[in-house]
Amino acid sequence: MNKYTLYLNSRRCIGCHGCEVHCKTNKRLPVGPILCEISHEPLKAVRGVPKTEFRFRSCYHCEDPYCVPVCPTGAMQKRADGIVFVDQEVCVGCMACVGACPWGVPQPNPETGKVVKCDYCMDRIDAGLKPACVTRCTTHALKLVALQEI
Amino acid sequence: MKKSVWSMCGMCTVRCPIRVETENDEVTWIEGNPHLLDGALCAKGSAGIALLNDPERPQQPLIRKGGRGAGRWDKVSWDTALDYVAEKLNKIVDRYGPESVMMSCRGGPFVDIVKAFIHGLGSPNFTNHDSACGRNAHHASLSLYGVGRTGFAYDIKKTRHLVLFGRNILASLRVAEVNQVLDMLDSGGRLTYVDVRQTMTGIKANRFFQVRPGTDYALALGMIHEVIREKAYDQEFIDRYVSDFDALVAFVEPYDVDWAARECGIKAERLREFVRELAHDRPRVVFHPGWMVSRYRDSFYASRALHILNVLMGNIEVEGGQIFPKGPADCGVKGLRSFDGQIPKPTARRGDGVGWKYSHFDKGPGLFHLFYDTMVTEDPYPIKGLICVRHDPLSCFPDPAAQKEALDRLDLLVAIDTHYSEFGWYCDVILPESTYLERDSIIATQKGTKPRFICRNQVVAPRYDTRSLSEIIKGLADRVGIGQYFPYNSTAELQAWQLEPTGVKIEDFAEKGFVELSREPIMYDRQNLDGRFKTPSGKIEIISQKLTEAGLPSLKPYESPEKPPKGKFRLVFGRSAVHAHAHTINNPLLHELMPENTLWVNRRAAARMGVKEGDWVEVSSNGMVNTIKAHVTDFIHPEAVYMVHGFGRQVPLQTRSYHAGVGDQKLMKGMLTAMDPAGGGLCLCECMVTVKRSSKNPKRMVEL
Numbered sequence: 001m002n003k004y005t006l007y008l009n010s011r012r013c014i015g016c017h018g019c020e021v022h023c024k025t026n027k028r029l030p031v032g033p034i035l036c037e038i039s040h041e042p043l044k045a046v047r048g049v050p051k052t053e054f055r056f057r058s059c060y061h062c063e064d065p066y067c068v069p070v071c072p073t074g075a076m077q078k079r080a081d082g083i084v085f086v087d088q089e090v091c092v093g094c095m096a097c098v099g100a101c102p103w104g105v106p107q108p109n110p111e112t113g114k115v116v117k118c119d120y121c122m123d124r125i126d127a128g129l130k131p132a133c134v135t136r137c138t139t140h141a142l143k144l145v146a147l148q149e150i
Numbered sequence: 151m152k153k154s155v156w157s158m159c160g161m162c163t164v165r166c167p168i169r170v171e172t173e174n175d176e177v178t179w180i181e182g183n184p185h186l187l188d189g190a191l192c193a194k195g196s197a198g199i200a201l202l203n204d205p206e207r208p209q210q211p212l213i214r215k216g217g218r219g220a221g222r223w224d225k226v227s228w229d230t231a232l233d234y235v236a237e238k239l240n241k242i243v244d245r246y247g248p249e250s251v252m253m254s255c256r257g258g259p260f261v262d263i264v265k266a267f268i269h270g271l272g273s274p275n276f277t278n279h280d281s282a283c284g285r286n287a288h289h290a291s292l293s294l295y296g297v298g299r300t301g302f303a304y305d306i307k308k309t310r311h312l313v314l315f316g317r318n319i320l321a322s323l324r325v326a327e328v329n330q331v332l333d334m335l336d337s338g339g340r341l342t343y344v345d346v347r348q349t350m351t352g353i354k355a356n357r358f359f360q361v362r363p364g365t366d367y368a369l370a371l372g373m374i375h376e377v378i379r380e381k382a383y384d385q386e387f388i389d390r391y392v393s394d395f396d397a398l399v400a401f402v403e404p405y406d407v408d409w410a411a412r413e414c415g416i417k418a419e420r421l422r423e424f425v426r427e428l429a430h431d432r433p434r435v436v437f438h439p440g441w442m443v444s445r446y447r448d449s450f451y452a453s454r455a456l457h458i459l460n461v462l463m464g465n466i467e468v469e470g471g472q473i474f475p476k477g478p479a480d481c482g483v484k485g486l487r488s489f490d491g492q493i494p495k496p497t498a499r500r501g502d503g504v505g506w507k508y509s510h511f512d513k514g515p516g517l518f519h520l521f522y523d524t525m526v527t528e529d530p531y532p533i534k535g536l537i538c539v540r541h542d543p544l545s546c547f548p549d550p551a552a553q554k555e556a557l558d559r560l561d562l563l564v565a566i567d568t569h570y571s572e573f574g575w576y577c578d579v580i581l582p583e584s585t586y587l588e589r590d591s592i593i594a595t596q597k598g599t600k601p602r603f604i605c606r607n608q609v610v611a612p613r614y615d616t617r618s619l620s621e622i623i624k625g626l627a628d629r630v631g632i633g634q635y636f637p638y639n640s641t642a643e644l645q646a647w648q649l650e651p652t653g654v655k656i657e658d659f660a661e662k663g664f665v666e667l668s669r670e671p672i673m674y675d676r677q678n679l680d681g682r683f684k685t686p687s688g689k690i691e692i693i694s695q696k697l698t699e700a701g702l703p704s705l706k707p708y709e710s711p712e713k714p715p716k717g718k719f720r721l722v723f724g725r726s727a728v729h730a731h732a733h734t735i736n737n738p739l740l741h742e743l744m745p746e747n748t749l750w751v752n753r754r755a756a757a758r759m760g761v762k763e764g765d766w767v768e769v770s771s772n773g774m775v776n777t778i779k780a781h782v783t784d785f786i787h788p789e790a791v792y793m794v795h796g797f798g799r800q801v802p803l804q805t806r807s808y809h810a811g812v813g814d815q816k817l818m819k820g821m822l823t824a825m826d827p828a829g830g831g832l833c834l835c836e837c838m839v840t841v842k843r844s845s846k847n848p849k850r851m852v853e854l
Contacts, residue, residue, distance in 0.1 A: 012332050014320045014350055016727035017743050021196040024739060026179065031742050043348060043785055048420070049358040050348045050785050136181050136191045138325055139332050 002063065002082030004120055005145050006134065008056035012141035015040060015054055019133035019142055023058075026121060026132035033107035035059075035118045036133055056142060058118035058133075059084060059105045067097035067106055067117075075115075076106070085119035088112070120144070156183065156663025158606040160568075160586025161194040161201070162730030163258055164324045167663055168195065170587065170609045177202060177587060177610060182325055185662045190325050193728050197739040201585055202613060206736060206804050207569045208582035209614035218558070219576045221802055228617065228625065235579055236629030238562040239271070242534045243630075248272030249498040250532050251562075254279070254518055255539035259594035259604065260619070263636075264539050266489035267623050270632040274496040275533070278515040282546045285517065286443045286829030290454035292512060293694040293704065293828075294461070296684030300475070303598055304438065306330040308470035310431040311340040314351060315366050315456060316445070317438045321350040321727045340431070342424060344369060346722055347750060347792055348785035357424060361414040363720045363790045363835065364446045364711025370455035371708060372410020372421060375402040377462050382429035384464025391679060392461060394692040401705040413710065415787075432463040434470030443831060445722075450829025451706045461690055467676045474674060474682060475597035481667040484651040486593055486603065493635055501533055510700040510828070517830045519547055519822060525556040535562040539619065540583065542571035545732035545796065548818030548832065566622055569736065570801045582616040584608075589618035590641040593648050599671035602664045603654060608641075620644055702828045718838045719755070719791040721771070723814040732796035732813075736804040746811035748781040750792040751841065756782040759843055766844035769812065771837055772819035776812040777844050791841060 015038055023035050036058035043050040061084045068076045068084065075090035076097050086097075086106070091114040097106040098115065106117040121131035125144075129135065134142045152173050159166045159180075167183035168191065177199050182190040201207075211231030216222035226234075242250050252275035253268040255261055261278075268276045280288070288299040295301060306312055307330040320328055335341060335354060343355035346363045361369055377383050378399055388395050407425075411418035428435055437459040443449045465471030478485045499506050502520035505513035525533045536557070544550040554576060557563060565574030566581045574580045583589065591606035608618070617625075624636045638644035645656050658665045674682065681688065686695040693704045714720050728743045729735060749769055751761060761767055763782045768775055769791070776798065786792055797811030817839055824833040 011336070014323075014328060014332075014354075014727065016192050016321075016323060018191065018193040018196065018727075020743065021193040021739050022191070025196045025199050031738050034742070043353065049352070049355055051353050135189045136196065138190050138192045138323070139329055140188065140190060 001149065002061055002147060004082065004125070005147055006056060006058060006120070006131070007143045007145045008054060009141045009143070010054045012139045013038065013054040013056070014139055014141075016138050018136065018138040019056065022132045022136040023118070027116065029109060029116060030111045032110045033116050035107070035116065057103075060103065061120070066100040066102065070096040070100040072096060079122070083120050083122050083125075084117070085122060086115050086117055088114055091115050155607050155609045156605070156659065157609055158586070158591070158604060159191075159195045159198065160606070161198050161734060162323070163256055165258060165606075166191070166195060166325045167604065169663065172610055175610050183663050186664075187325050187329075190329065192323050192325060193743065194323075194730055194734055194740060195325075197734070197737050198585075198587060200737050200739040201568075202587045202610070204736075204738060206806070207585075207614075208567070208574070208580050209616070211582060211615070212580040214578045218563070218578070219554070221575065223580075228615070231579055231581060232625045232629055235562070235564055235581070236626060238578075239535060239626075239630050242561055243271065246532050246534050247498070249275060249496065249501060251275065251535040251537070252277060252501060252521060252533055253537045253539070254541045254543065256541050257515070259596065260591045262489050262594075263592055263620055263623050266493055266635055267627060267632075269490055269493045269496055270627065270635045271630060272496050272498075274498050275501050275521070276515060277502065277518040277521065279518065279541050279543070279546050280515060281517040281519050281825065281830055282444050282832050282834065283442050284440070284444075284831075286450040286826055286831035287440045287453045289511060289829045290439060290450055290457055293510070293691070293697050294454060294457045294685075295690055296686075297682075298512065299439065300597075302466075302472040303475045304436045305470050305473050306436060307333050308434065309334055309339055309436045310434040310470060311342065311427060311436070313342045313344075313435065313437045313459075315344045315370070315438070315440060315452070316346075316443075317441055318345070318349040318351045318724055319438070320354065321725060322441065323727050340427065346787040346790045349724070350727065357420070359414065359416045359420070360787060361416060362711070363722060363787055365414040366446070367448045367452035367455060368405070368410050368413040368708055368710075369416075370452055370459065371402055371405035372407050372414075373425060373459060374398070374455060374462065375405045375410070376407045376422060376425040377428060377459065378402060379406075380425055380429055382425055382432065383462035384433060387464035387466070388461070391683065391690050392692060393687055393689040398458065398692045398705065405708065428463065433465045433468045435463045435465055436460070436471060437463070444826075445831075445833065445835040446711060447826055447833050447836060448706065448709065449831055449833075450826040453829070454704075458692065467674050467679060473599055476599060476601050476668070476672045477595060477597045478601060478652065478667055480672050481601060483653065483667050486595060486648045487651050489635060499530060501531065508700070508830070510696045510702065511830050517825070518543065519825065519832060522553060522556040522822060525559050534560055535564075536560055537564040537566065538571075538573055539566045540568065542567075542573045542732055544572035544576065545799075545813065545815065548815050548821040548824075548834065548837075550816060551819070552822045566619065568616075569733070570803055571732070572799065572801060575801045581622050582614070583622065584612045584616040584618050588612040588616065590620070591618070592620060593645055596664075599673065600669075601667045603649075603652070603659075603667070604664045605645075605659050697828065706828070712838075714789050714838050718840055719751075720789055720835060721769075721814060721817060721837045721839045722790050722792050722835045723795040724792065725796070726794050729794065729796055732799065735796050735799055735810070736807040738806065741806040744794075745806070747778065747794040747797040749778045749812070749841065750781050750783055750786045752786050752788040752790075753782050753784050755788045756780065759841065761841075761843050766846040767841050768844045769817065769839050769841050771817045771839045774817050774819050776817065777846055778812040791839065
């Protein structure tokens with residue numbers, strides 16, 4: 001069972017795309033891969049005011065991920081706490097996972113030729129910190145939520 | 151080695167406080183100062199790392215070798231560049247007098263040293279970008295309260311009702327302010343938004359008035375009329391502090407709600423309902439008087455009307471209203487030593503006419519655009535040298551072609567900037583400034599209910615042969631014989647000199663990155679605000695003595711804006727959350743998010759022209775033609791078309807932004823001196839453009 005999820009409070013989100021850049025700079029990614037995404041529905045008038053809802057998407061960290069079994073080198077792994085991550089040391093850049101994921105989550109890093117994806121900044125989580133997108137969210141709209149079984 | 155450094159962001163002019171982590175002189179992490187922003191930072195702030203590592207910026211001093219704008223440069227040493235500039239400056243001073251040199255900068259908390267340089271040289275001609283920004287709001291504030299627009303802070307977090315006229319506060323993105331707005335909404339406050347199009351701010355609003363472009367003043371007048379009719383104003387406050395209230399009552403008599411609603415194209419009942427809410431919410435109501443309000447011919451009066459609405463709410467020096475920002479003196483602390491403060495004021499009259507030809511304008515920075523006329527006419531004297539510090543007039547003011555014609559009469563153009571600006575590209579010399587992560591800045595004061603001293607610290611060594619502004623100024627000052635005004639040889643000496651009278655030590659900044667001068671918020675006694683309003687009468691002047699003396703009305707009868715002729719649209723512009731106007735268009739990570747701008751066209755208007763989403767359209771005005779992609783939307787007034795400002799750059803060394811999108815200012819031919827005569831702000835939304843489907847849209851697939 002996954003231990004974490006990222007929750008976006010759409011009321012506070014201002015669609016500034018900060019999270020996308022916070023993620024990239026923390027992982028030192030070049031132009032190319034963007035590991036999370038802020039999007040919104042087309043505007044619709046609600047009591048005279050054109051409104052929309054924002055959505056945040058990164059990796060779903062599937063319970064039964066497609067990307068892990070297709071990885072020929074075992075670089076793509078799922079941790080006990082549910083986080084799906086790529087071991088950069090082991091990845092050979094075959095891009096099998098890129099084809100396997102229905103949502104296009106794993107992406108090639110043109111600088112290294114290997115795959116990168118959202119891993120909830122597990123190095124930060126392990127150090128007792130929050131993911132980059134959450135820590136630096138412009139409006140504190142993004143939260144790291146610990147899931148509980150009920 | 152790992153390091154953590156307190157500093158201040160420099161990606162836009164908000165200058166949010168930040169904490170930066172480095173490892174072996176590489177920046178690994180930037181976040182908002184946890185003490186003030188709890189880590190929060192915007193996309194631009196995070197992309198600072200990309201600015202630092204971007205080679206597409208000037209890497210050493212450059213002296214032009216071809217014609218202006220030809221883009222052929224000699225790479226030279228700092229000594230050569232500074233000697234060259236100093237020699238030219240000395241020649242101009244000898245031949246024409248020091249007043250023939252002018253200097254402009256971006257404004258903000260660090261301008262003291264720039265002012266000191268130009269004043270030290272003996273010229274009164276310090277200026278900035280503000281006539282294309284907030285001058286109307288500033289002068290409106292001065293005419294009413296006797297204090298400028300920074301003379302009040304808005305306590306947005308605790309307000310019950312925030313009213314914004316075209317102030318897209320959530321995309322303009324001052325991180326602390328944005329959080330205040332959202333906190334206010336979370337705790338049940340109301341937001342009313344007025345604009346010609348829907349924006350990021352508008353979608354969070356409880357009420358949205360989409361008005362006809364150019365009718366802000368009409369709407370504000372209708373609001374004043376209804377507030378007075380409903381007696382929804384603070385009689386006691388007005389009796390105590392306001393002069394000529396009766397003149398206001400008589401003036402707004404014809405401007406009732408039904409008239410305003412017709413003029414603006416909104417529903418009268420919604421306007422009445424709004425005023426009834428105000429009656430309930432006041433005094434905790436803030437009418438934002440606008441930030442970038444260099445828009446229409448009457449923007450000064452529109453902003454003044456919003457200031458008047460604040461007065462009617464009686465919102466001054468109350469929680470959730472407008473609060474006087476407090477300074478060191480309010481905390482019993484002496485202020486920072488000022489570079490400019492030790493220099494005798496130059497005696498020459500200003501070259502832009504401010505202070506003598508135009509007595510109602512603030513002569514602090516004057517009005518940059520008026521200098522162009524002086525360059526051409528040489529009246530009252532020639533202007534021969536211009537130094538711009540991180541200010542790009544060719545991106546900022548209308549009609550760059552007309553500007554260049556005037557600039558061609560100058561003997562010296564110098565850009566001090568971290569990146570190639572359009573102006574820099576046209577200059578004789580580029581003196582490359584280190585980016586904000588590579589430089590220290592002078593210590594500055596940030597006024598507020600809890601005033602503080604703030605400080606930008608160098609985080610990493612400069613990547614290229616660039617210098618900080620204080621080093622560049624010092625280098626120039628020594629060479630033109632005014633080095634005595636800049637008595638420092640290092641940042642430590644500079645900061646110690648500034649701090650000396652205050653009793654604060656530089657070590658005091660180590661804990662939080664700033665020094666708070668008061669633990670508790672300081673509020674003045676609202677029953678005794680006498681002396682706080684710096685108008686000639688000491689009252690809040692509905693009829694301003696200064697405007698009357700200048701032969702200008704304080705309450706100007708409304709004139710309906712021109713309707714665009716058939717087939718034309720009014721060009722309006724704004725900003726997005728991911729770019730700081732022209733500054734960031736070439737930043738690799740921000741370019742990735744928004745590589746070009748589009749032209750918003752109302753769906754019905756687009757249908758008439760056969761334009762579909764994503765089509766190329768030709769947008770033209772006065773013979774200036776540009777091609778841009780259309781964004782077809784219901785959420786813009788049919789009379790207007792809109793684009794994000796800052797695009798259409800023409801600096802070849804900025805490969806990402808080169809000719810990407812369109813620059814609105816380039817379409818504004820002949821509009822360089824069109825200003826609101828009372829406010830001094832340019833009329834940047836008075837340009838009518840023709841839009842048609844471009845022949846660039848392919849009709850056949852011709853490939854082989």
